[in-house]
Amino acid sequence: MQYSKSTDYALHALLHLARPELRNNVGIKELSGMLEVSESYLSKIMSKLRQDGIVRAVPGANGGYELARPAKDITFLDVVQVIEGRQQMFECSNSRSRQHRLLAEEEDGREPAPSRGSECLVEKVMNGAELQLHRYLREHTIQSVLDEALQRGGFQAAKKR
Numbered sequence: 001m002q003y004s005k006s007t008d009y010a011l012h013a014l015l016h017l018a019r020p021e022l023r024n025n026v027g028i029k030e031l032s033g034m035l036e037v038s039e040s041y042l043s044k045i046m047s048k049l050r051q052d053g054i055v056r057a058v059p060g061a062n063g064g065y066e067l068a069r070p071a072k073d074i075t076f077l078d079v080v081q082v083i084e085g086r087q088q089m090f091e092c093s094n095s096r097s098r099q100h101r102l103l104a105e106e107e108d109g110r111e112p113a114p115s116r117g118s119e120c121l122v123e124k125v126m127n128g129a130e131l132q133l134h135r136y137l138r139e140h141t142i143q144s145v146l147d148e149a150l151q152r153g154g155f156q157a158a159k160k161r
Contacts, residue, residue, distance in 0.1 A: 001089065003080065003083075003084060004083065004084065006044075006045050006083045007079065007080055007083045007084055009035055009037055009041075009042060009045055010045050010048075010049060010079050010082070010083050011076065011079055011142075012035055013031055013035060013042065013045065013046065013049075013065075014049070014054070014055070014067070014071075014074060014079065014142050015142055015145060015146065015149075016031060016034055016035070017031075017055065017065060017066060017067050018067055018071040018142050018143065018146055019146070020146070024058070024066050025058040025062075025063060025064040025065055025066040026064045026065055026066070027062075027063070027064035027065075028042060028043055028046065028064060028065070030064070031046075031064070031065065045083065046065055048082050048083060049079070049082060050065070050068075052078075052082045053068050053069070054067070054068055054069070054074055054078060054079065054082065055067055055068050056068040067142075070143070071141065071142040071143035071146060072141050072142075072143035072144075073141070074141055074142045074143075075137060075138050075139075075140065075141050076137040076138075076140045076141070077134055077137035077138045080137060088127075088130070089126070089130045090123060090126035090127065090130065091123070092120035092122060092123035
């Protein structure tokens with residue numbers, strides 16, 4: 001599995017917007033220059049983040065984008081789901097095969113009861129992995145990454161937004 005470049009740019013843009021030494025909003029020109037990506041491409045990404053309430057657009061000559069909620073409340077999972085979508089990563093497409101039926105048999109060798117359906121054991125493992133990934137991404141916020149950067153000397157001072 002690989003995330004798109006849009007997710008990469010979205011996360012980096014949010015980290016830039018959350019930087020404590022910056023003013024409240026950042027123009028798309030400055031943001032695209034910092035990330036070295038075209039303004040039009042970044043605008044599409046920022047639009048998705050705006051529609052989901054992660055950033056807000058500030059109108060006017062000195063307008064731009066700013067975080068719509070505190071950096072500590074924006075998880076990596078929030079961003080991934082906005083950019084990549086919220087669909088399930090794995091779906092068993094082999095549920096009618098003989099192999100699937102063998103994996104779904106009861107321990108005593110009997111077929112599973114039709115009323116209960118048969119759980120795909122492969123799908124069970126894959127869904128478990130997805131749950132672990134979501135848990136991990138939910139534990140990491142824009143603020144937690146900024147805090148780590150501060151510890152490494154990446155910023156002069158961190159202010160919680």
